[in-house]
Amino acid sequence: MKRSERLSAIVKILSDSPNQAYSLRYFCQLFDAAKSSISEDxxxxxxxxxxxxxxxIETTSGAGGGVRFMPYISNTDxxxxxxHLCEQLKDPIRHLAGGFLYTSDIMFDASLMKKVACAFARKFQNSGADYVVTIETKGIAVATMVSDLLHLPLVxxxxxxxxxxxxxxxxxxxxxxxxxxxxxxIAKRAVVPGSKALIIDDFMRAGGSVKGISDILTEFDIKIVGTGIIxxxxxxxxxxxxxxxAFVYLGNIDENSKEINVFPNIHFF
Amino acid sequence: MKRSERLSAIVKILSDSPNQAYSLRYFCQLFDAAKSSISEDxxxxxxxxxxxxxxxIETTSGAGGGVRFMPYISNTDxxxxxxHLCEQLKDPIRHLAGGFLYTSDIMFDASLMKKVACAFARKFQNSGADYVVTIETKGIAVATMVSDLLHLPLVxxxxxxxxxxxxxxxxxxxxxxxxxxxxxxIAKRAVVPGSKALIIDDFMRAGGSVKGISDILTEFDIKIVGTGIIxxxxxxxxxxxxxxxAFVYLGNIDENSKEINVFPNIHFF
Structure with a gap:
């Protein structure tokens, strides 16, 4: 295999399995190449x-050393x-009776949620979480993507x-x-007492649901190490x-003009 | 940018956005390279x-021509x-009263579900579906991953x-x-009458839920073009x-020995 091919294959394999450690030996065997060549790649x-x-791409040296891919999104992106999310949310057609917004199409837009999840993954990469936790239903898509990117179980x-x-x-x-x-x-067998959780959800008003999640996890002596809400x-x-x-903030919705005020959290990173 | 770098970047960009068409011009501008070079890459x-x-990687020529990445998994993989899934399911600790199996940890193992979704995506790549449809809750992770891989909205x-x-x-x-x-x-605004749906779910016994999904979609004159169940x-x-x-079949669960019979659908492809 040519060097250029090896490089592409390594990038593809690593980024398909984010936050999963691969040994140098794995790539040496896969490509029948010397350790020095793989190191250069x-x-x-x-x-x-x-x-x-x-x-x-993070490499750790030593006997148990290896390499892993960590997702990243630039501040500009x-x-x-x-x-982009704000523009979508501003569409007056989303306006429902009682001041509610229809957001299911956005929250289940898997490609979009993968990108949002990348921002949460960058944010919480070093949180030390053992799990991602969400509550059904609309936060499950983004939480699934965060779980994949951080390689953590989803509860x-x-x-x-x-x-x-x-x-x-x-x-x-x-x-x-x-x-x-x-x-x-929550299923008793879903979590281990004394562990750490990262909460990911789609929407928060006063925080009742997230407080509830926090309370139920306290029953298991689980510490919350981060909370990300779209x-x-x-x-x-x-x-x-x-x-x-918060990824974006939702201001008041004008019941008459149907104008929806929504804007990015510029202090996200 | 070196040729080897361009190749890696193209593979990464395309495979991060499966089933999304990119024009050659996009890559020409991104890498400041000639069309002939990008074509070779x-x-x-x-x-x-x-x-x-x-x-x-599929390229379509002509004025509106472009290139897109389609997920693939080999028959062996x-x-x-x-x-691997069968081995996980066989663990007697999953056995619950009433012949039920605890599967939430598997169904919300995002990295595993991404791989299972890749098999469904290969299977239903050419189904012509306009949406992926599932019913809450345990099928949402795999359905999210299928939606991303086929670049379809999830309902x-x-x-x-x-x-x-x-x-x-x-x-x-x-x-x-x-x-x-x-x-x-189902939300009336979630679907367009006369369109086509791919059903993805985690579990099926007699098929009551899937029949229900089919019935509710019939109300919108939506045709089912495929059904994939883990x-x-x-x-x-x-x-x-x-x-x-079916991805795997579940046989009888012996209430006494706790033995769980589960085996792959060897006719999946």
Whole structure:
């Protein structure tokens, strides 16, 4: 195999399996090449991705040494993505009765969610999380993509306990969005007590759901090491959780003009 | 930029956006290179991915011509993946009361689901589907990955209609798994009448849910052009839907020995 082919293959293999460690030996055997050649290829791959700002290749030396790909999005590309999302959200056709916005098409646009997930992955790359946690349903696509990019298991908290979940722990919480008490439920076997969780969700108003997730995880002595939400509303200003990262902010929706105020979180990174 | 770098960058960019068409002009501008050079690079990229059996690059010539990456998994890799999934499912710890299997950790293993989705994407690449459709909750991760790979919108049918979905159409259906009548609901604005849908789900026993999905889509005059399910049980032999592709089959679960019989669908491709 030619050097140029080897380089392309390495970039493809590594970036298809983000945050998964590969040994140099793996590539040596795959391409029947010397360790020194593979080292050079990896150095070239690293520089290329850094130059294009589309990924980071990290090599660790020593006996258990290896190489892994970490997703990356530049500040410029991130801001473009945030603006693109805002433009989509501004469409007055999304306006529903009661001040709600129709966002299902956006939250289940897998290609778009993969890009948003890349921003969350860059943000939380070093959070030390053992899991990504979300609550059904609309945050599952982005949380799935974040899980893939960080190579972490995804835990989906259910609204209702189901027989196929085995034994569960449930809590009731107040949801400001629906203005009523709701239930959430987590399978006992889904998590390990004492571990760390990264919360990813699609939408937050006062923070009732995220507070609920935090409370239910506390039952397992699980620490929250990060919270990323795609859309956070400006109102109420005071949220029930202390720290979170919004991708975009949603201001007031004018019921008459149907104008939707939404803007990027310029302090995301 | 060196030729080897250009080749790697093209492979990365195309495979990050599967089934999305790029013009040659895009790469010419990005790399400040002549059309003939980019054509050669694309030819090299095509041959490389074909040789490694990790993707197909398709070029269409003419005025609106362009290039796109289509995901691929070899028959051997697919069988290995099916066997890996079977091994995971066989673990007796998954056994729940009532003959149920705990599968949430597998269905939300994003990296694994990306690989399974690659098999579904190869299978349904030419189905002509306009959407991927699933029903909440456990099929959402794999359906998200299929949507990304085929670059199609994902429509998630909900168990309950929600105010944030706008106006919905609901049906009741009999679920053999839970042995009761259940409800499913779809947002009217999620689909276009007369279009085509690919159904992706995690589990099927008699086919009640999938039949329900099919029925609710019929309300919109939507044609089902393919159905892919990760786990299909052997019993009952007669399903309520005519055609589907199982990734693996689940035989009987011995309540005493806790032995779980599960095996790959060797006729998947």
């Amino acid at each position: 990896l150095q070239a791959a690293k520089q290329l991705l850094a130059k294009l700002e589309i990924g980071i 991130c801001l473009n993505l945030q603006n 989906v908290i259910r609204r209702e306990s189901r027989i196929s979940e085995g034994s569960t722990i449930s809590i009731n919480y107040f949801s400001g969005s629906s203005d009523r008490v709701q239930k959430m439920s 859309i956070v509303t400006n109102e109420p200003e005071r949220k029930t959780i202390p720290e979170y990262y | 694309l030819q090299a990229a095509k041959q490389l991915l074909a040789k490694l059996e990790i993707g197909i 697919c069988l290995n993946l099916q066997n 998630v049918i909900r168990r309950e209609s929600r105010i944030s979905e706008g106006s919905t159409i609901s049906i009741n259906y009999f679920s053999g798994s839970s042995d009761r009548v259940q409800k499913m609901s 786990i299909v049980t052997n019993e009952p032999e007669r399903k309520t839907i005519p055609e589907y592709y």
